Amino acid sequence: MQKILNYINGQLIEPVSKSYLGNPDPSTGEVYSLCPDSDAADVESAVAAAKAAFNQWSNTPSEKRTRIMTRIAELIESNLDTFAKAETIDQGKPLWLSKNGEIPRAVSNMRFFGTAIEHFASEAHPMGDHAINYTLRTPIGVVGCISPWNLPLYLFTWKIAPAIAAGNCVVAKPSEVTPMTAFLLSEICIEAGLPAGVLNIVHGLGVKVGSAITAHPEIKAISFTGGTKTGEEIARIAAPMFKKLSLELGGKNPNIIFADCDFEKMLDETVRSSFLNQGEICLCGSRIFIERPLYEKFKIAFINKVKAELIVGDPLDAATKTGAIVSKIHFEKVLSYIELAKQEGGNVLCGGNAVKPEGRCNKGWFIEPTVIEGLSYNCRTNQEEIFGPVVTLTPFDTEEEVLMMANSTQYGLASTIWTENLTRAHRMAAQIKAGIIWINCWLLRDLRTPFGGVKSSGVGREGGWEALRFFTEAKNVCIKL
Ligand code: TXE
Numbered sequence: 001m002q003k004i005l006n007y008i009n010g011q012l013i014e015p016v017s018k019s020y021l022g023n024p025d026p027s028t029g030e031v032y033s034l035c036p037d038s039d040a041a042d043v044e045s046a047v048a049a050a051k052a053a054f055n056q057w058s059n060t061p062s063e064k065r066t067r068i069m070t071r072i073a074e075l076i077e078s079n080l081d082t083f084a085k086a087e088t089i090d091q092g093k094p095l096w097l098s099k100n101g102e103i104p105r106a107v108s109n110m111r112f113f114g115t116a117i118e119h120f121a122s123e124a125h126p127m128g129d130h131a132i133n134y135t136l137r138t139p140i141g142v143v144g145c146i147s148p149w150n151l152p153l154y155l156f157t158w159k160i161a162p163a164i165a166a167g168n169c170v171v172a173k174p175s176e177v178t179p180m181t182a183f184l185l186s187e188i189c190i191e192a193g194l195p196a197g198v199l200n201i202v203h204g205l206g207v208k209v210g211s212a213i214t215a216h217p218e219i220k221a222i223s224f225t226g227g228t229k230t231g232e233e234i235a236r237i238a239a240p241m242f243k244k245l246s247l248e249l250g251g252k253n254p255n256i257i258f259a260d261c262d263f264e265k266m267l268d269e270t271v272r273s274s275f276l277n278q279g280e281i282c283l284c285g286s287r288i289f290i291e292r293p294l295y296e297k298f299k300i301a302f303i304n305k306v307k308a309e310l311i312v313g314d315p316l317d318a319a320t321k322t323g324a325i326v327s328k329i330h331f332e333k334v335l336s337y338i339e340l341a342k343q344e345g346g347n348v349l350c351g352g353n354a355v356k357p358e359g360r361c362n363k364g365w366f367i368e369p370t371v372i373e374g375l376s377y378n379c380r381t382n383q384e385e386i387f388g389p390v391v392t393l394t395p396f397d398t399e400e401e402v403l404m405m406a407n408s409t410q411y412g413l414a415s416t417i418w419t420e421n422l423t424r425a426h427r428m429a430a431q432i433k434a435g436i437i438w439i440n441c442w443l444l445r446d447l448r449t450p451f452g453g454v455k456s457s458g459v460g461r462e463g464g465w466e467a468l469r470f471f472t473e474a475k476n477v478c479i480k481l
Contacts, residue, residue, distance in 0.1 A: 002034070003020065004035050004036060006036050006038060007190075007201040008049055008201075009049035010194075010195070012186060014036065015036040015037060021037045023177075023179060023180070027316075029365060030363070036202075036204055042202045043171060043202055043213055046171040047142055047171055047219065049197035051141075053197025057195060062118050066114050068194055069164070071192040075188045076103065076110065080103050084099040086181050087103060087153060090179070092365070093315060095318070102153060103154075106154050109447070113165040113468070116162075117166065120137070134476075134479075135476055139473075141168060142220065143171075143223065145160050145163060145172040145223045148225050148227075149175035149326050150280040152178040152180075156185070158225075162462075164199060166472050171202060171213055172201050172202070174201065175226075176205050186199075186201050210230075214237045217241065221244035221245070222245055222246070224246065225248040225249075235247065246461075249456060250387070250413070250457060252286060253411075253413055253434070254285065254415045255416045255418075256406060258417075258421070259291040260420050262420060263294075263301075269441065270288065271309065273416060274286070276443075278322055278388060279390060279391075280330075282413055283436070285391070285414075286392070287406075291396060291402075295393075299393060303349050306350055306351075312367075313361065325365045330388070331354070331365035337381060337384070338352050338370055341381040344380065345374055345375060347373050350368070351389070352368065370390045372392045377405040415429075416442050417438070417439050435453040448463065448465075452466075
């Protein structure tokens, strides 16, 4: 049984406790590797290593930081198949998605921030002929990065890359549900010559390791992606310690479809935005609002396409479009929401059941892509994050009505709008309470753009200069001339 190890002070080492958590393959339901069950003692060692490395790393010229980070990107890229298969076995997503989405994005994250640091500058503010101000942006020191299980390496590198590029040293915890690719990354970091202590990965449970990172007095900033409830818990601990906080939390994203849209483009993209990665992406459009004249045509075409294309099966099989749900707990959570939807009066148009594929995956955790209509916009099914292959359909008659319904949840992460009337698109985009709006597209990403949500979807923004500014402190120096 493969043992995953912590990566502390440049070494791959066992947890102090020597205890491990079973790490199941969601496609088979069987434990296939062991994840360190680390605790505060391991976090302490990681903080000590990060502190010891900080002075040298923060004074390393940016072109050297760039060289090491782009080398890490190259090594992930040259080991793409290994990383992709590991991600699929660990998380349950189809292999083609790991190969074409997950791992290439991790490569981009390392390369993007590894090179961005060479262009990161700060401003000066002259005061006529009597004074000048300049702004120093310096690394914070030791920072914490805590990431979730839905896009494991993608979101892990999305955090650690800007942190180390900006000159910080990191204590990071990937999800205990999907630890494997972060472990493979630590081997790559050693090979790429990342100095010991710059990145430290402590595997284990959120309540033990995650909370120890959050509470550690020498970790001065926390970048977190995960559930809103966990975000609240992290903020409760970190806020009184005046730590910088970046919280990317849940979503319940509206997908608003007007009758004048480009129907075929919308249909293709809406199947993707509803069910990609088994719907386990915080940006998925789980509430679909359709202008009434288009409702019946859309419903028939959408259901037919979902049934025809979204084959549920072995994630290692090239024909599979919908893989396994990441864990037994999450599998049961998603099924419980399908039951809730029925109790709330929903009509299941397709899916709604667990699936037992033939062969090696017969004991895995699989759910059919599920489409439900007939629910009120403010029932629990339409208000709470399900985070699985479940979407609801709701007709609307006016812009005012659909805006009210779209903005009615506690979340405000992303929204999609389909219309050929761009005046209307801009008008709607301005009024939807969310951090990210896609018009006639979905998940089209430019890493320079600010990424994050409002309300219970989080605090702060990641991406581009936003991320580098989060991981640095600004100091204004004013000189009398
Ligand atoms: O996330 P958690 P989970 C949503 C989704 C899901 C729910 C919970 O609805 O059902 O969140 O998912 C660590 N202090 N999203 O349980 O618990 C944990 O070990 C510090 C949306 O996976 O938030 C893991 O590394 N850390 C999200 C990370 O936090 C703690 C993607 C996320 O785990 C901790 C995933 C604590 N007290 C789930 N408790 C998105 N926005 O994309 C846990 N952790």
